[in-house]
Amino acid sequence: xxxxxxxxxxxxxxxxxxxxxxxxxxxxxxxxxxxxxxxxxxxxxxxxxxxxxxxxxxxxxxxxxxxxxxxxxxxxxxxxxxxxxxxxxxxxxxxxxxxxxxxxxxxxxxxxxxxxxxxxxxxxxxxxxxxxxxxxxxxxxxxxxxxxxxxxxxxxxxxxxxxxxxxxxxxxxxxxxxxxxxxxxxxxxxxxxxxxxxxxxxxxxxxxxxxxxxxxxxxxxxxxxxxxxxxxxxxxxxxxxxxxxxxxxxxxxxxxxxxxxxxxxxxxxxxxxxxx
Numbered sequence: 001x002x003x004x005x006x007x008x009x010x011x012x013x014x015x016x017x018x019x020x021x022x023x024x025x026x027x028x029x030x031x032x033x034x035x036x037x038x039x040x041x042x043x044x045x046x047x048x049x050x051x052x053x054x055x056x057x058x059x060x061x062x063x064x065x066x067x068x069x070x071x072x073x074x075x076x077x078x079x080x081x082x083x084x085x086x087x088x089x090x091x092x093x094x095x096x097x098x099x100x101x102x103x104x105x106x107x108x109x110x111x112x113x114x115x116x117x118x119x120x121x122x123x124x125x126x127x128x129x130x131x132x133x134x135x136x137x138x139x140x141x142x143x144x145x146x147x148x149x150x151x152x153x154x155x156x157x158x159x160x161x162x163x164x165x166x167x168x169x170x171x172x173x174x175x176x177x178x179x180x181x182x183x184x185x186x187x188x189x190x191x192x193x194x195x196x197x198x199x200x201x202x203x204x205x206x207x208x209x210x211x212x213x214x215x216x217x218x219x220x221x222x223x224x225x226x227x228x229x230x231x232x233x234x235x236x237x238x239x240x241x242x243x244x245x246x247x248x249x250x251x252x253x254x255x256x257x258x259x260x261x262x263x264x265x266x267x268x269x270x271x272x273x274x275x276x
Contacts, residue, residue: 012050019046043080050078125202134195138162141184149181166192 022039025031031039054075061067122128146158152174161174165188176185 012046012053015046015049019043047078047080051075051080054078125206127199127202130198130202134191137188137191138166141188145176145181145184149176149178151175151177151181162188165189166195168192 019042022042026036026039054071057071058064058067142155142158142162145161146152146155149158152158152161157174161176163169164171164174165185168189176182
């Protein structure tokens with residue numbers, strides 16, 4: 001159940017970011033009414049999903065009062081303000097700004113919850129160190145190219161060329177002329193291929209490890225359950241064995257008593273026969 005909530009939170013955070021971008025677009029650009037209506041409906045649906053998610057978590061929590069104290073901001077950030085301000089159309093623009101703030105608050109709260117998983121991801125894949133190396137290469141190449149290549153006239157042009165090359169796009173609008181520029185271009189092509197390969201491998205490794213861990217935990221859980229059942233079965237067998245031993249002892253005692261009784265009866269019969 002917990003794993004399901006984690007996946008849902010990540011999905012919701014992505015949807016909320018899309019929602020915020022759509023609302024910002026509706027404020028900055030003169031959109032047609034049909035697009036504004038779509039954004040309004042999308043935001044309302046997101047709010048409904050968030051509230052349902054909050055209710056499910058609330059009902060699933062062990063201490064509901066504590067849950068409310070710790071997560072009341074989630075509920076506030078999930079309010080469908082678009083519906084609430086329908087009777088007040090003059091306040092529509094201000095409400096959009098407030099909606100953006102609330103949705104951003106929700107994103108911050110969600111990412112705060114999943115930050116520990118991001119930390120686990122970096123620890124498992126060393127991706128933070130790899131990204132740091134790539135950033136150093138990009139920054140170093142940008143300044144080196146700017147200072148040593150006569151065809152690069154600004155830091156912006158240098159950075160633009162760096163990103164073109166490292167992403168293997170290569171528009172061709174900027175071409176370095178110096179040997180240093182050619183060397184950096186070749187280096188960045190290799191770095192770009194390595195970077196995307198490492199990113200893909202890191203994500204694949206992390207999620208494969210996560211899936212393996214979940215499957216391993218499930219297997220261990222089944223093994224532990226089986227072990228508990230075997231222990232209970234062993235206890236039952238031991239009890240039956242003890243009871244059987246006890247019954248054997250009682251049976252042996254009964255046999256002794258019967259034998260003793262038989263001997264006495266034989267003795268009495270002999271006495272009676274002698275008396276006759």
